[in-house]
Each structure stands twice: as structure tokens, then as C-alpha cells.
Amino acid sequence: MRVALAVVFCVAAVLPAAARPRARLPLPALHAEPDPAGGRIVDARGREVLLRGVNVNALAEYRPYGALPTTYPLTRDDAERVADVGWNVVRLLVSWSRVEPAPGVYDDAYLDEIGRAVRLLARESVYTIIDFHQDAWGPTLAARPGEVCGPGTEPAFGWDGAPGWATLDGGAPHCFAFARELSPAVRAAFAAFFANAPGPGGVGIRTRYAAALARVARRFARSRLVAGYDVMNEPNALAPAEVALLDDFYAEVLAAVRAAERAAGGFPHLVLLEPAILWSDFGSGMFPPFAHDANVVFAPHVYRGGLSGGPIQVADFERARSDAAILGGAPVLIGEWGSDPRRADDPADVYFRRHQELQDRFRFSATLWTWREACGDPHKAGDARAGRVPFVWGAFDVDCATNTVRGPRQALVDRLTRAYVRGAPGRLVETAYDPATGAFSAAGAEAPRGVRLVAFWPARLHGVPALAGTGLRRLRTRALRGGGVYVVGETLGGAWSVSVSPAP
Numbered sequence: 001m002r003v004a005l006a007v008v009f010c011v012a013a014v015l016p017a018a019a020r021p022r023a024r025l026p027l028p029a030l031h032a033e034p035d036p037a038g039g040r041i042v043d044a045r046g047r048e049v050l051l052r053g054v055n056v057n058a059l060a061e062y063r064p065y066g067a068l069p070t071t072y073p074l075t076r077d078d079a080e081r082v083a084d085v086g087w088n089v090v091r092l093l094v095s096w097s098r099v100e101p102a103p104g105v106y107d108d109a110y111l112d113e114i115g116r117a118v119r120l121l122a123r124e125s126v127y128t129i130i131d132f133h134q135d136a137w138g139p140t141l142a143a144r145p146g147e148v149c150g151p152g153t154e155p156a157f158g159w160d161g162a163p164g165w166a167t168l169d170g171g172a173p174h175c176f177a178f179a180r181e182l183s184p185a186v187r188a189a190f191a192a193f194f195a196n197a198p199g200p201g202g203v204g205i206r207t208r209y210a211a212a213l214a215r216v217a218r219r220f221a222r223s224r225l226v227a228g229y230d231v232m233n234e235p236n237a238l239a240p241a242e243v244a245l246l247d248d249f250y251a252e253v254l255a256a257v258r259a260a261e262r263a264a265g266g267f268p269h270l271v272l273l274e275p276a277i278l279w280s281d282f283g284s285g286m287f288p289p290f291a292h293d294a295n296v297v298f299a300p301h302v303y304r305g306g307l308s309g310g311p312i313q314v315a316d317f318e319r320a321r322s323d324a325a326i327l328g329g330a331p332v333l334i335g336e337w338g339s340d341p342r343r344a345d346d347p348a349d350v351y352f353r354r355h356q357e358l359q360d361r362f363r364f365s366a367t368l369w370t371w372r373e374a375c376g377d378p379h380k381a382g383d384a385r386a387g388r389v390p391f392v393w394g395a396f397d398v399d400c401a402t403n404t405v406r407g408p409r410q411a412l413v414d415r416l417t418r419a420y421v422r423g424a425p426g427r428l429v430e431t432a433y434d435p436a437t438g439a440f441s442a443a444g445a446e447a448p449r450g451v452r453l454v455a456f457w458p459a460r461l462h463g464v465p466a467l468a469g470t471g472l473r474r475l476r477t478r479a480l481r482g483g484g485v486y487v488v489g490e491t492l493g494g495a496w497s498v499s500v501s502p503a504p
Contacts, residue, residue, distance in 0.1 A: 024123070024124070024125050025125040025422070025454060025486070026125075027122055027125065027127055027224055027225055028043040028044035028045050028224060029043065029044045029224040029267060030042070030043055030044075030049060030127070030227050030228070030269075030270055031043075031044075031268070031270070031294070031295050032270055032294055032295045032296060032297055032330060032331050033294070033331075034294055034327070034328040034329040034330050034331070035329045036325055036328075036329040037329070038321060038329070038331075038332075038362070038363065039297075039324060039328075039329045039330045039331035039332070040331050040363075040427070040428075041270065041297070041331045041333075041365060043423060044224075045423070045451060045452070046425065046426070046448060046451060047423035047424055047425050047426075047451060047452075047453075047454075048363075048421075048423070048424040048426070048427060048428040048444070049088075049365075049422065049423055049424075050363065050364075050365055050420055050421055050422065050424075050428070050431075051088060051089040051127065051129075051227065051333060051365035051366075051367075052086070052087055052088060052089065052359070052365065052366060052367075052420055053082065053087035053088060053089035053090050053091065053126065053127075053366075053367045053368070054082060054085075054087060054090060054091070054367055054368045054369075054370065054371045054395075055090070055091045055093065055131075055335075055336060055367050055368065055369050055370045055371060056074055056078075056090045056091070056092050056093065056117075056370075056371045056372070057071050057093045057133075057370060057371075057372070057373075057377075058071050058072060058073050058074035058078075058092075058093075058117070058372070059071075059074070059092065059093060059094050059095070059098075059110075059113055059114060059117060060093040060094065060095050060133055060160050061095040061097050061098045061139065061160055062139065062158075062159065062160045062376075062377060062378050063139035063140075063142055063157070063158025063159060063160070063378060064376050064378075065157055065158075065376065065378050065380075065381035065384065066376055066381075066384060067376070068374065068375045068376030068400075068403055069374050069375075069376050070374055070376045070377050070378070071372075071374050071377070072372045072374055074117050074120065076120060076123075078371070078372070079120045079121050079123065079124045079126065080124055080481075080482070081395075081408070081482075082121070082124065082126055082371070083124035083125060083126055083480070083482065084417075084480070084481070084482025084483070084484065085413060085416055085417050085482075086417055086418065086419075086420070086456040086458060086484050087126065088125060088126055088127060088422050088456075089126060089127045089128070089129060089227060089365070089367060090121050090126055090127070090128055090129070090367070090371075091129045091131045091230065091335060091336075091367040092114070092117055092118075092121075092128050092129065092130055092131060093131050093133040093160075093233075094110075094114060094130055094131065094132060094133065094216070095133060095134075095160055095161060096132060096134070096138075096161055096162050096163060096166070096209065096212055097138060097139060097160070097161065097162060097163040097164075098110045099111070099212045099215065099216060100163060100166075100208070100212045100215075101163060102163075102165065103165055103166075103199070103200040103201055103203070103208065104201070104208075104211075106212070106215050111215075111216065111219050114130065114216070114219075115219070115220075118220070118223065118225050118226060119225065121225075122225040127225065127226070127227040128225060128226050128227065129226075129227050129228055129229070129230055129270075129272065129333075129367070130216060130220070130226060130228075130229050130230070131229075131230035131233060131272075131335070132209075132212075132213055132216075132229070132230060132231060132232055132233065133160060133161065133230075133233040134159070134160060134161025134162065134232060134233055134234070134236075135159035135160050135161060135180065135233070135234070135378075136156070136157075136159040136161075136180040136181060136183065136186050136236075137159070137161055137162055137167065137185075137186045137189040137190060137236065138158075138159065138160065138161040138162035138163065138164070138166075138167055138189070139158040139159060139160055139161070139164075140158065140162075140163075140164040140167050141156060141158060141159070141167065141169065141174055141183065141185045141186055141189065142155075142156055142157055142158030142174060143155030143156050143157075143174040143175060144174055147173070147174055147175070149173065149175035150173070150175065152177050153173075153175040153176060153177045154175060154176065154177070154385075155174065155175060156174045156175055156176045156180065156183045156185065156186075157180065157378045157381045157382075158378065159180065159378050160378075161233075162189070162193075162209075165199065165200055166199055166205050166208060166209070167189050168188070168189060168192035168193075168197055168199060168205060169184075169185040169186075169188045169189045169192075170188045170192070172184035172185040172187070172188040173185060181236050181238065181277060186236065187236075187238070190235075190236045190237070190242065191242070192205055193205050193206055193209070194206070194237065194242050194245040194246075194249065195245075206249055206252065207252070209253070210252050210253045210255075210256040211256060213229065213231065213253055213256065213257060214253075214256035214257055214259065214260035215260070216229070217229060217256075217257040217260040217261055217269070218260035218261070218263060218264045218266075219264075220266075220269070221260060221261040221263075221264035221265065221266025221267070221269075222264065222265060222266040222267070223266075226269060227269065227270055228269040228270025228271055228272055228295075228297065229257060229269060229270070229271055229272065230272040230274065230299060230335060231250060231253050231254075231271060231272060231273055231274070232249075232274065233274065233335070234274060234276075234277040234301065235249075235274060235275075235276055235277065236276070236277055237276035237277070237285060237287075238276070238277070238278065242276070243276050243284075243285055243286075243287060244287075244288060246275075246276065246287035246288075247287045247288045247289065247290035248290075250273050250287065250290060250292070251290045251291065251292070253271075254271055254292055254293070254296070257269075257271060258293070268293065268295045269295065270295055270296070270297050271295060271296050271297070272296075272297045272298075272299035272333060272335065273287075273296055273297070273298060273299060273327065273330075274299045274300060274301070274335060275287060275298075275300050275323065279300050279301070280300065280301045280302060280303045280304065280308070280316075281303070281304065281307075281308045283319065286323045286326065287326075288326075289326050289327075292327065292328075294328070296327050296330050297330055297331050297332070297333050297365075298320065298323060298324035298327055298330045298331070298332050298333075299332075299333045299334070299335040300320050300323070300332070300334060300335070301334065301335055301336040301337065302316050302317070302320065302334045302336075302337050302355075303336065303337060303338070304316055305339070305351055305354075305355070306337060306338055306339035306351060306355070307338075307339065311354075312351065312354050312355055312358065314358065317358050317361070317362045317364070320332050320334070320362075320364070321362060331364075331365070332362070332364045332365070333364065333365035333366065333367070334359065334364055334365070334366040334367070335367055336367065336368075336369040337355055337366060337367075337368060337369065338368050338369040338370065338393070339351050339352070340393065341393055341394065341395075341397075341409050341412045344409065344411040344412035344414075344415045345411045352412070352415040352416065353415065353435060356416075356418060357432075360420065360431050360432055360433065361432075363428055363431065368416065369393070370393055370394050371394055371395055372394045372395065372396050373392035373393045373394040373398075374392065374398070375390050375392060375398055375400035375403050377392070379393075380392065380400070389401050394409075395408055395409055395412060395413055395416075396408055396409065397409050414461060415435075417458045417460070417461060417484070418433050418435055418458060419433040419438075419440035419455065419456060419457045419458060419500065420433065420455065420456055421442045421453070421454075421455045422454045422455060422456055422486075423452070423453065423454040424442065424444045424453065425444055425447035425448065425451035425452070425453055425491045425496065426444050426445055426446035426447030426448065426451070426491070426496075427444055427445050427446045427447075428442065428443075428444050429443045429444055429445050430442065430443050431443075435461075437501070437502075438457075438458075438461065438462030438463075438500075438501055438502045439499070439500075439501045440455070440457055440499065440500040440501070441497070441498065441499040441500075442455060442497070442498055442499075443495070443496065443497040443498075444495065444496050444497075445494070445495045445496075446494070447471070447491040447493060447494060447495070447496055448491065448493060449491060449492060449493035450490055450491065450493075451490065451491045452488055452489070452490055452491075453472060453487070453488060453489045453490070453491065453496065453498065454486055454487070454488050455486070455487040455488075455498065455500075456484055456485075456486060456487075457477075457484060457485050457486075457487055457500045458483070458484050459477075459479075459483055459484055459485045460482065460483025460484060462502045463502045463503065464502065464503040465477060465485060465487070465500050465501070465502065465503065466500070466501050466502065466503040466504070467487060467498070467499070467500055468498070468499045468500075469489055469496065469497060469498040469499070470495075470496060470497045471491060471492050471493075471494060471495050471496030471497065472489035472490065472491060472492065472496050472497075472498060473489065473490050473492060474488075474489055474490050475487070475488075475489035475498065476488060476489065487500055
């Protein structure tokens, strides 16, 4: 019978944050382990991994609605700040319109940009999920010059996603009412996509899309720094017949990605599959089952209480887990969640805290929307059209009257800076964090001997940590330059637990 080892001690922080070296962690390759009770993302060292982070749109090609820039570049300072929050993943938006600007012609310079972003983030121990992003199909579906829209509709903005040559809108109006996805041109373009209608050269538009994603997958086939690929952001499958076609689309893309990885001598990366856009608010849009390998992740967006009315609902998280069973019990990564950043300024507003508590309870990975938003982003076009000075989301406050970045939104950053397990030996059983007291605990089971636990704890917010653990040896901290610490220890084998609290 093994006797659990218990340790309790305090760790003094002896260097100011600015003087501490950056504590970098390796980024082992990731894979999925499906389980009907709750699938897991696992690294090459056999640790369950929670991916917690943020969306970054620096490489997205948005159609501008005015003279202001639509994005901010991703800088080394950004990467360091992301790591300082404690995050270990970025969902990096990329645009098909830039990957394949002409039919069958791929922009290697753009792929180089993606590679530089991946390496920049990896320097700070942050994985990248490459997200093939789209909003309202693509930038060329803005209202045409002089286009007159009918009663109750208004000229559409251009967004991001597909190149113009892949946009088969059949001449439908570039107007919308209520939501950008309801533009007749957007609906027509998606209908052509789901039907794999022939485009240039007689090649189906959906087939072209799969080949473009495969080109990116081939480029990063051997990279451990890339966690995986989000196949399509918020697929605009509104009709039941379109939802039913999502499985054909996903099967085609998955096969193309795997073939590209094999051809490049790589390994299977995670492939993130999203339900249709109606899933978050209306509970519909889950695609039918289809044949797939084990390395898929269910990646819904959970915005209830953030964008849509009413409080956060536990039922949304329960539905995410039950719908993941359609993929054989795939792990869940919430690709987008978030709300107006001003809510973080109100101590009585529990949105950000509650959402993250549920992420812990269900042991889901998640990426916040968003890191930086620019005043020229089309998400702000409605404000400008209504005569309002745009208000941007994200971790940085911007005065859109002068296009001046005021600086980080510290209240929001503090709400998002929280303890969690980055790498749990064996199986993570539970994890919890109280941002008011700094108390953090986690427990695991089925751990081999000698595997390293890694957790993040925000010492910047709570002071010197006191550690306690069972089933672990050499429990200690590694100081981070941003004021957090990594809590690390090696397993004795079997069950383990760790708790961290501010030292008395």
C-alpha cells in the first residue's frame, strides 16, 4: 500500500516582478482522449491539459468600414501580457481570403506571418489554435456602391472570411435586417458552399476550402506549438438541411487535414468542430454524427449571459458535454465567450467569475473574445452608422474619437487572471479557485510516477503562496515575470492533490 506524502510550506517571492526571468515551459504535442463521461485534451507526457486563453484577430482580413485600422498587430508585448494573465493558448484568427487570394494560389508570405505569430506565442509558453475565421461569409458581401435596400433592411457591412472568387451569391441583395447572417447574399453564398457548387475551374467551393485548410495543416504538420485547427468559425447553417450537411463538410475537411499531415511527415493535431451559429442562443444546430478519428474537439461558443439576455445557464455547459457525445465523447473547448468589458468594473457583476467557475466545474478549455479590438473593426460599424463613437471590447481601452489606446483594462485583466491546472498528471478529477481569497485546489487520479504537475497561481493578486499537497514530491513554485507563479511537483503515482492559498 502506498502512503501519500503530505507537504505544507510557504514560498517567498524575493524578486520584484520586473526583475524575474521569464519561466518558460515546453509545449508538448497534444491529442484528444474521448470519453462519454467527458473527453480530455492530453499532452505527450500523459497530462490532462486545460487550454485557457483568448482570441487574437491580428491576422484576420476584415473589410474596413472607414479610414481607421481594423486590427492591431500581434507584438512581443502582447505575447508577454497574454502569458502574464496565466493563459496557455491563443485562438489565432486567419482568413481564407489571405490564405488563397486566387483559386489554387496560396500566399506563402501570409503562412510565414502565421508561423511568426506561432513562434512569438510559443516563446511565452502559449499554444496556438489556428482558427479559419469567417463572419457573414466574407469581405466582398458589403453593399454595392449605390445599392438600394428594401423596407426594413439596410446596406450590409463587409466582414471577413472567404475570398471574392469563392463568393457565389447569385446576385442576391447585399442588405440585411436584424442580423448580418440573414443577408440574402450571405445566405446564398453559404447555400452554394454547403452544396459544394462549382466555382472557378469547375472545382467545388467546399472542396477549395478543404484544400486551403489542408495547405495550412501541411505547413504546421510537425509543429508541437500548434495545438490544432478550428475548421470554421460559427458556420452559418440556419436551415435544418444545411445543418445536416455539416457532417459531410467536416468529414471532407478532416480527411484533407490528415492527408496533409501524413504527406508532411507530421502527426495528427486537434481538429476543432463547431456547431452551427444558432447553437449558443437557441440550442439548435448540432450536426449529425459522422466517421472521424479520436483527435477531434467539440468547440461551441457559449455567450448566454454575455451577448444574449438572461443569466449564464449551467444547462449550456451540460448541453456542450452531451453534444460532445455525438463525437464519441470528445473534449470540449469553448471557442468564444465574453461580454462588455465594462462589466468587470462592477464588483456586483458576476459574469466573468461565474463563466470561469463553470469552465472549472466542467473542466472545459476556453478562449475569451477578445484580446484587442480596433476602432475600424466591422464589429464597430453599427455604432458609427448610428452616429455613436464606437466602443471596443478586449483587454485594452481605446478612445475611438481619437483612435488612441489608453492602456490595459486592469479590472478586466484581474477578473481573467485566475489559478488553473495547465498540466494534470493522469486524470484531473476536480479543480476550483476562489478569486476573493486566492484559495486554489486541484486533485487527480491514475497518475504514473514521476510526472510533473504544472498549475498557474496569480501571486500578483494574492501575495506569497502557501502550498500543500498529497501524492506529490518536490512541490514548489517558479516565479513569473508578470507576478504569477507556476506551481510544480512530481507525482508519486496514483492519486494526488494540491492546494494553494496566501501565506498567513
